[in-house]
Amino acid sequence: MIIKNFSLYNFRNYNEQKIDFQQGINLLIGSNGQGKTNILEGINYLLTGKSYRVKQENELILWGKDKFYLQASCLVNDRLIKLESYYETGKKVMKINQLACKRLSDYVGTVNAVFFSPDDLNIIKKSPNERRRFLDILIAQVKPAHVSLLNSYLKIIKQKNILLRHEKRIDLLKGQIQAWNEQLVEIGSKIIINRGVFTEKLNNYCRTIFKSIFSVDDDIDLVYSSLGKKDINEALSIFPEILEIKMMLEIEKKTVIIGPHRDDLLIDLNGKAAKLFASQGQQRSMVLCLKLAEMEIILKEKGDYPILLLDDVLSELDEFRREYLIEYIDSANKQTIITMTGADQKIVNRKKAVYQVTNGSIRREE
Ligand SMILES: Nc1ncnc2c1ncn2[C@@H]1O[C@H](COP(=O)(O)OP(=O)(O)O)[C@@H](O)[C@H]1O
Ligand SMILES: [Mg+2]
Known part of the structure; x- marks a missing residue:
């Protein structure tokens, strides 16, 4: 499975942002508190219909605003699927290819992700x-x-x-x-x-x-x-x-x-x-x-394969297991989105795209 692009509006510290992701390794690099985890949380929320961090969706809305909107185009077994999620105090709408889902069970599992954090x-x-x-x-x-x-x-x-x-x-x-x-x-x-x-x-x-x-x-x-x-x-x-x-x-x-x-x-x-x-x-x-x-x-x-989201975990693993994990990802070119504070040369060598995350804004490196 692949998330081709992802857009956020008024989600966490993002006002309006679109990101194109690649197959294989995508690196989100930035110092602490810039919004790396927020991106993974957004993707995970859009795919599962739930936040793993908070119970109340209100906390996900950009401070001072009253709604958020997330959207992604994904490929599942080479089929294009558009996911949308919209939240305005108390009202939550989840859509697959423009069709609103009545229940979470109609929505969850359409595009899969495995999330891994410390x-x-x-x-x-x-x-x-x-x-x-x-x-x-x-x-x-x-x-x-x-x-x-x-x-x-x-x-x-x-x-x-x-x-x-x-x-x-x-x-x-x-x-x-x-x-x-x-x-x-x-x-x-x-x-x-x-x-x-x-x-x-x-x-x-x-x-x-x-x-x-x-x-x-x-x-x-x-x-x-x-x-x-x-x-x-x-x-x-x-x-x-x-x-x-x-x-x-x-x-x-x-x-x-x-x-x-x-x-x-x-x-x-x-x-x-x-x-x-x-x-x-x-x-x-x-x-x-x-x-x-x-x-x-x-x-x-x-x-x-599901999309693999790795939030700050590489630095926690020792050399051997880090290598193993990178080999594993590389072997079938599994789409992986990795956040880290500094560029690790070994991973950068294998990457398909690097994005700099600064204060709720993302820029792809050439
Ligand atoms: N609802 C929100 N509205 C605006 N900013 C938020 C919101 N929730 C969290 N933040 C800000 O997002 C930043 C944390 O982003 P995070 O993705 O966790 O950073 P990191 O890059 O370290 O992973 C903090 O600066 C925090 O103040
Ligand atoms: Mg983080």
Whole structure:
């Protein structure tokens, strides 16, 4: 997949800007605070319909303005696709080839991107929430209906939580919880299955890739742990029963305890939890491995490589892994947009285009 050109109007620190991108490596160079990340955020927003940085679109509007507009012409399997996104306080419109999409699930995954920034170390280091999010974003890219499932699930959890907090009459409460639980099992099981299936796909790619970027003696292992079980089928078969068993506990705690919103993607290095035992360098290699596996899954499912967005990550990788990554990008001339503060000669030698980013303005170098 290729983003041929990208335009921003009143997005972050850009007033009006158009950029033509090339196949292969595109370098965005500029000192801190100039707007490099904002460009990647804009592209990522346009492709996914969501910001990975903020919950409120208002924050994306150029200060002092009241709307933003993004647009790109892309190629997917050599087919031209025009994406547009428009936001004006409270109103959000996403269009594919001039047609407005009613739901995010009709829009997301049309053009795919894999985004990689230093913050992605959180996938390994931080809470299960980060890992579920990583997995859900990947699934949504190739199976957009997953977004609708997640939305329905969130609504159920929200309603059940309201009930647990406010209904004081215990018999009434139990009956209503049972009704919500039926829906929770129906939607929740589909989410568990999706996540389980994609974890297996990821694991297969990761195991091979990791040996090339780390060492043949080291093993990465991913397991989706649902309802405390490492076996998805076991989790699915006990799901209704656990909800029954834990009902009194949920009533006591006044919150939903059981369900895939509490699941985790376990990431091990040589049989031990990477979060606790892997070094910082090993964790970085593992994240790189997850991202490359994501690229391969999208290629397999969509027949075309996604656009790779690398925000300040090259400087964080050691020489060997940086070389590996650049070779990987170069091998199929994958479109990659890389931000960095200074020009690294090795990358500049392979680049197709260099852009200088200065205070919300972009100029291509000849
Ligand atoms: N909504 C906004 N309107 C105007 N400027 C913004 C907005 N949000 C962020 N900025 C500015 O964008 C700049 C940060 O851009 P960023 O892309 O993160 O920089 P970098 O080049 O370091 O990646 C900061 O100067 C910040 O003040
Ligand atoms: Mg930045």
